[in-house]
Amino acid sequence: MNVLAQTEETLKAQIHTAVLAAELATEDTIPDIILETPKDKAHGDFATNIAMQLARIAKKAPRQIADEITANLDKQAASVEKIDIAGPGFINFYMKQDFLGEVIETVLDAGDAYGTSKDGNGEKVQVEFVSVNPTGDLHLGHARNAAFGDVLCNLFAAAGYEVEREYYINDAGNQINNLGLSVEARYLQELGQSVDMPEDGYHGQAIIDIAKNLVKEKGDAWAEKSHEERLDYFKEYGLKASLRNIENDLKDFRVEFDSWFSERSLFENDQIDAALQVLEDGGYTYEKDGALWFKTTAFGDDKDRVLIKQDGAYTYLTPDIAYHKNKLDRGFDQIINVWGADHHGYIPRMGAALQALGYPVEKFSVKIIQMVNLFEAGEKVKMSKRTGKAVSLRELMDEVGIDAVRYYFVARSNDSQLDFDMDLAKSQSNDNPVYYVQYAHARICTMLEQAKNKGFATDGDFDASLLTAEKELDLLKKVGELPQVIAEAADKQMPHKVTQYVFDLASTLHSFYNAEKVLDGDNPERTSARIALMKAVRQTLANGLGILGVNAPEKM
RNA sequence: GUCCCAGUAGCUCAGCAGGAUAGAGCAACAGCCUUCUAAGCUGUGGGUCGCAGGUUCGAAUCCUGCCUGGGACGCCA
Numbered sequence: 001m002n003v004l005a006q007t008e009e010t011l012k013a014q015i016h017t018a019v020l021a022a023e024l025a026t027e028d029t030i031p032d033i034i035l036e037t038p039k040d041k042a043h044g045d046f047a048t049n050i051a052m053q054l055a056r057i058a059k060k061a062p063r064q065i066a067d068e069i070t071a072n073l074d075k076q077a078a079s080v081e082k083i084d085i086a087g088p089g090f091i092n093f094y095m096k097q098d099f100l101g102e103v104i105e106t107v108l109d110a111g112d113a114y115g116t117s118k119d120g121n122g123e124k125v126q127v128e129f130v131s132v133n134p135t136g137d138l139h140l141g142h143a144r145n146a147a148f149g150d151v152l153c154n155l156f157a158a159a160g161y162e163v164e165r166e167y168y169i170n171d172a173g174n175q176i177n178n179l180g181l182s183v184e185a186r187y188l189q190e191l192g193q194s195v196d197m198p199e200d201g202y203h204g205q206a207i208i209d210i211a212k213n214l215v216k217e218k219g220d221a222w223a224e225k226s227h228e229e230r231l232d233y234f235k236e237y238g239l240k241a242s243l244r245n246i247e248n249d250l251k252d253f254r255v256e257f258d259s260w261f262s263e264r265s266l267f268e269n270d271q272i273d274a275a276l277q278v279l280e281d282g283g284y285t286y287e288k289d290g291a292l293w294f295k296t297t298a299f300g301d302d303k304d305r306v307l308i309k310q311d312g313a314y315t316y317l318t319p320d321i322a323y324h325k326n327k328l329d330r331g332f333d334q335i336i337n338v339w340g341a342d343h344h345g346y347i348p349r350m351g352a353a354l355q356a357l358g359y360p361v362e363k364f365s366v367k368i369i370q371m372v373n374l375f376e377a378g379e380k381v382k383m384s385k386r387t388g389k390a391v392s393l394r395e396l397m398d399e400v401g402i403d404a405v406r407y408y409f410v411a412r413s414n415d416s417q418l419d420f421d422m423d424l425a426k427s428q429s430n431d432n433p434v435y436y437v438q439y440a441h442a443r444i445c446t447m448l449e450q451a452k453n454k455g456f457a458t459d460g461d462f463d464a465s466l467l468t469a470e471k472e473l474d475l476l477k478k479v480g481e482l483p484q485v486i487a488e489a490a491d492k493q494m495p496h497k498v499t500q501y502v503f504d505l506a507s508t509l510h511s512f513y514n515a516e517k518v519l520d521g522d523n524p525e526r527t528s529a530r531i532a533l534m535k536a537v538r539q540t541l542a543n544g545l546g547i548l549g550v551n552a553p554e555k556m
Numbered sequence: 557g558u559c560c561c562a563g564u565a566g567c568u569c570a571g572c573a574g575g576a577u578a579g580a581g582c583a584a585c586a587g588c589c590u591u592c593u594a595a596g597c598u599g600u601g602g603g604u605c606g607c608a609g610g611u612u613c614g615a616a617u618c619c620u621g622c623c624u625g626g627g628a629c630g631c632c633a
Contacts, residue, residue, distance in 0.1 A: 036575085038576080039576085039578095039579085040576075040577085043576070047575095047576085049574095049575055049576095052575075052613070052614080055613070056613090061613095062613080086576070087575085087576045088575080088576075088613070088614075089575095089613090090575080090576065133633070170633070173632090173633055174632070174633070175632090175633060200632090289631080290631090291631055293631095302558065302559075302629070303629085305630095305631095306630090306631045307631095308631085309631040310631060311631080313631085315630090315631065315632085315633090316632070316633045317633095320633095340627095341560080341561070341626085341627050341628080342627060342628065343628080343633095344559085344560050344561080344627075344628060345559070345560075345627090345628040345629055346628090347560085348559085368560075368561075368627095370561060370562080370626085370627085371561095371626070371627070373626090411569085411570095412568090412569065412570085413569085413570080415561060415562075416561080416562065416569075416570095417561080417562070417625095417626065417627090418568095418569095419568070421568095430595060431581090431582075431595085432595095433580095433581065435595055436581090436595070436596085438595090439593080439595050439596075440596090442593075442595095443592085443593060443596085446592070446593055447592050447593090448592095449592095450592050451592080454592090492573095496570080497570095500570065500571095500580085503580080503581085504580090507580090510596055510597065511596095511597065511598090513592080513593095513596075513597080514588085514594095514596065514597040514598080515597080515598095517591075517592065518592060519592050520592095555593090556593075556595070
């Protein structure tokens with residue numbers, strides 16, 4: 001299945017055996033053999049630093065150790081052509097030329113499944129992301145969260161985890177009241193009344209649109225009703241409309257959730273009181289100043305947190321504790337939350353809660369997505385809920401394009417802040433690296449089309465050993481890396497590794513394309529091999545882009 | 557004051573479970589289209605890896621302290 005990994009495993013095992021045979025270490029003292037792919041091709045196909053690591057154990061000079069290892073290595077069994085000892089004691093392995101020969105067949109046989117693995121062992125992972133309050137449009141920052149979360153889930157799925165995407169709907173808090181008030185104000189304004197927006201109102205365009213719709217559907221019927229009656233209705237109406245907008249926007253952004261979890265359902269099922277009871281029974285709560293407190297300091301938090309306020313209402317934390325309890329009770333091996341940087345301070349108290357409830361805290365983790373800074377006309381735009389001034393996901397999709405936005409947001413580490421230059425994204429969208437990658441895919445598709453038109457066989461047998469040009473070997477090696485890239489990106493939860501990989505592969509393809517001709521009537525056998533190579537690269541690019549949720553076009 | 561993230565080329569960022577001369581894109585400069593898509597390729601220039609210590613055969617990577625920028629420290633959500 002995974003040619004490269006198999007080759008590496010065999011080589012590692014042979015090195016292991018050689019070290020023992022040379023009596024440089026024992027089964028107990030031998031370190032893990034680490035193989036790396038040298039950055040410089042002059043250093044071979046694989047390299048290991050084992051000789052340096054053994055220096056202490058064997059009490060010999062690294063280069064001497066390296067000599068002894070190579071003398072004891074079964075080159076034949078490891079498919080090694082040549083060995084060099086270099087630098088301070090690196091052992092460089094040059095593999096027999098055909099070690100990459102099976103790559104193409106492996107890729108073509110696996111098709112869309114190439115790159116996937118079973119590393120995750122079917123472990124059940126749940127990722128909760130976006131979870132924006134249903135009080136307006138999704139904006140720039142949410143888009144980053146959505147792209148990251150979605151690609152992370154794709155990665156988990158590809159790496160053999162069982163993954164579920166969940167959106168937590170905050171439909172029970174104060175903000176729903178504010179939503180109702182905001183819709184009410186906009187509604188009355190639509191009807192020509194001069195009404196101020198509430199202090200904590202939501203000023204975005206989304207609420208205005210909702211109010212317009214209300215007027216269209218119901219006319220001024222609700223202006224006559226009592227404020228209380230109206231508010232009740234507007235809250236529900238606003239909530240439903242907002243959720244519909246959010247779901248639509250996300251769907252168009254190619255993000256679909258398996259589960260939408262309502263905060264209210266926790267109230268309705270008494271799950272909050274149940275969670276509180278467990279905390280109380282554990283002796284983790286106390287009353288002070290007319291409020292109920294949670295001793296999060298017992299688990300390393302800065303200060304204790306209020307669970308029930310003086311006025312008898314829950315704080316935000318309380319239902320959230322019940323929510324996370326609910327998640328773990330659903331039997332996930334891992335629950336991952338994707339949060340904005342402004343929520344990072346919330347992690348210790350959530351961790352505290354889960355510990356107090358008796359869950360292993362390792363099952364819970366949070367990925368923090370750093371802020372997105374918006375630049376327009378060279379100036380940083382301050383985003384604020386109050387003014388509603390922010391670029392929405394919808395605008396981004398319309399003006400920049402879905403592929404470009406998704407790619408852009410997962411091109412960087414989630415730990416780094418991100419500058420988003422709206423003018424650049426709009427005006428120079430052709431400079432976006434996503435097109436570079438897509439172009440590589442389209443280029444291959446054109447070649448394959450040409451091959452058909454010119455009468456070359458595109459499905460026949462081929463001899464992979466004819467692929468000996470430097471650029472061909474580069475491509476084979478790169479293509480062979482995908483399974484490890486996906487496995488590592490999933491394991492480290494770093495989607496941007498895939499973005500980088502796909503870019504590198506595209507670069508290798510473009511370089512090959514400019515150096516070698518694929519369709520050559522004078523050399524039909526090599527042409528067949530190259531066509532097969534192109535098909536493998538195309539598949540690999542498509543699979544990588546698939547993980548990113550970016551289209552792989554056949555023409556550009 | 558405490559906590560989190562970042563500080564690497566002119567700009568935006570990779571690299572950080574320690575390893576060989578620190579990489580890419582953009583920008584700059586010089587080349588490459590009668591030949592499968594030039595949204596491409598090839599080459600050149602450009603770096604005290606924030607600063608100072610420490611750990612070791614070896615540190616951009618690990619530890620400590622400091623500096624700078626951003627974020628968080630609510631009986632808001």
